[in-house]
Amino acid sequence: MSKGLFPFESGRFVRRAGRPIARPGLMARLDAADGMVVLVAGTGAGKSTLLDAWVAARGGALVDLAHEGLEAVPADGVLAIDGVTDRHVPALRTLAGRPGVVVAAQEELGLPGAVRLSSCELGFAEDETYQVLAAAFGDAEAADVLAPDLHLLTNGWPALVGLAAAWLAQHPAPLRRKRLLALARAEAGLAEFLIPAVLAGLAEADRELVRRLAYLPGPLGVAGDLVPVAPFAQGLLRRPGWFAVPAGWKAALRAELPLSAAEVERMAAAELAV
Structure with a gap:
């Protein structure tokens, strides 16, 4: 709009x-991860707010799958993907080796090797x-x-x-x-x-x-x-x-x-x- x-x-x-609360500890964990990071928590855990802050600070892109498809994912640079569900997992596996990728979901995802941050850590x-x-x-x-x-x-x-x-x-x-x-x-x-x-x-x-x-x-x-x-x-x-x-x-x-x-x-x- x-x-x-x-x-x-x-x-x-x-x-x-x-x-917004700065949350430097969480931002540092996103920066330090060697591979993909998955935020897994229910509604109200602050996943989207954290992704917005991280992308704004690092100059990357945020793709919200509630409004756009994975074809909108840029080829390089820091990347955050919100609204991920099980049906997106096959496509996300192609990004597994790409540095600087953080995804957010409400349910567990089958993404082996990804660093997982749970609701306890997001609180x-x-x-x-x-x-x-x-x-x-x-x-x-x-x-x-x-x-x-x-x-x-x-x-x-x-x-x-x-x-x-x-x-x-x-x-x-x-x-x-x-x-x-x-x-x-x-x-x-x-x-x-x-x-x-x-x-x-x-x-x-x-x-x-x-x-x-x-x-x-x-x-x-x-x-x-x-x-x-x-x-x-x-x-x-x-x-x-x-x-x-x-x-x-x-x-x-x-x-x-x-x-x-x-x-x-x-x-x-x-x-x-x-």
């Missing part, structure tokens, strides 16, 4: 710009949970107080940490600890509770941006000086000025923020016209 099709006035977005350390809170609050001291309990509650799962941080940031500082304790007693799953709660606390313009991004098959280039709507609308480091909803959030966001069939068709037609 090209920049400018859905312009948003920059003055309507005054939120503090968030920054946030307590310090990284603190960094997410500090960015959300704009207050390092307040984040330091709540980070240990939030890390314990979420087990460091990146998606849950981001959701909880965004929800806590919507409350006045004196109430955040009480809200965090209440979150620990929530009867529903954390994601099921937090997604509608965070959306309800967004400004109308922010919800509209998230709604549109959730229905687009790929990222959107936005006209204007827009900052991310954490954790749903994330800026792409490899494509400054472009935003996307992580694949794992799309179904839930579409259920919470439905668009009419006519509006979805209009957006699809606009994309085809580019």
Whole structure:
């Protein structure tokens, strides 16, 4: 989707710009691997965010198999491939000897010799949970107080940490600890509770941006000086000025923020016209 099709006035977005967690340890492991690296974890582990950051830092290419085929893979250079499934394995085996290849999948893949990073290794350390809170609050001291309990509650799962941080940031500082304790007693799953709660606390313009991004098959280039709507609308480091909803959030966001069939068709037609 090209920049400018859905312009948003920059003055309507005054939120503090968030920054992805740097994760130098994981980046170093991707750099140091002799062969292909496979990230294996479920939705919300931060696989796509890590791939985006790695490609942006190393000047490589990222191919998302949810939107394009393996024919889009460049012949050389650092390469990240997202959305891999079992059916892609035969083609990926031809890349096994190529250095600087990282692929992401939700299920185990039959790729002998590949270096595997699991969900345990992709999860946030307590310090990284603190960094997410500090960015959300704009207050390092307040984040330091709540980070240990939030890390314990979420087990460091990146998606849950981001959701909880965004929800806590919507409350006045004196109430955040009480809200965090209440979150620990929530009867529903954390994601099921937090997604509608965070959306309800967004400004109308922010919800509209998230709604549109959730229905687009790929990222959107936005006209204007827009900052991310954490954790749903994330800026792409490899494509400054472009935003996307992580694949794992799309179904839930579409259920919470439905668009009419006519509006979805209009957006699809606009994309085809580019």
